[in-house]
Amino acid sequence: xxxxxxxxxxxxxxxxxxxxxxxxxxxxxxxxxxxxxxxxxxxxxxxxxxxxxxxxxxxxxxxxxxxxxxxxxxxxxxxxxxxxxxxxxxxxxxxxxxxxxxxxxxxxxxxxxxxxxxxxxxxxxxxxxxxxxxxxxxxxxxxxxxxxxxxxxxxxxxxxxxxxxxxx
Numbered sequence: 001x002x003x004x005x006x007x008x009x010x011x012x013x014x015x016x017x018x019x020x021x022x023x024x025x026x027x028x029x030x031x032x033x034x035x036x037x038x039x040x041x042x043x044x045x046x047x048x049x050x051x052x053x054x055x056x057x058x059x060x061x062x063x064x065x066x067x068x069x070x071x072x073x074x075x076x077x078x079x080x081x082x083x084x085x086x087x088x089x090x091x092x093x094x095x096x097x098x099x100x101x102x103x104x105x106x107x108x109x110x111x112x113x114x115x116x117x118x119x120x121x122x123x124x125x126x127x128x129x130x131x132x133x134x135x136x137x138x139x140x141x142x143x144x145x146x147x148x149x150x151x152x153x154x155x156x157x158x159x160x161x162x163x164x165x166x167x168x
Contacts, residue, residue, distance in 0.1 A: 028074065
């Protein structure tokens with residue numbers, strides 16, 4: 001299978017990433033609505049708590065969970081957008097450019113922020129006594145390291161391509 005052009009692997013990946021981006025936008029919209037209305041639902045639950053028929057309660061752990069997922073979706077949306085930009089250069093036949101090295105570095109930093117958010121929300125969960133279970137996985141940290149290594153590979157590839165272009 002070809003790497004560039006119509007019907008290539010990069011084109012198929014781009015379609016998949018575009019679909020993923022649409023799903024992430026929908027999820028972001030839903031999580032935004034949830035973050036806005038969850039405190040109102042809690043207030044309504046307190047208002048109707050005297051009634052036997054209605055039991056609406058939104059705990060802190062629910063709100064922390066939605067807030068963490070909001071940040072996770074934001075990070076994923078940012079990463080998907082950067083990957084689409086990288087694939088665009090591949091489809092045009094020139095992936096070893098300095099901008100792609102910068103994009104890989106940006107992806108690495110975004111993933112670091114996402115993993116850092118896990119620590120922050122776990123810590124906040126301990127402080128506020130919420131029942132939050134956020135797993136910290138070694139494979140995610142290895143993936144972050146791999147992205148930074150790819151960034152350096154693309155930096156070196158861009159430098160070598162630039163030298164080659166200057167050579168007649």
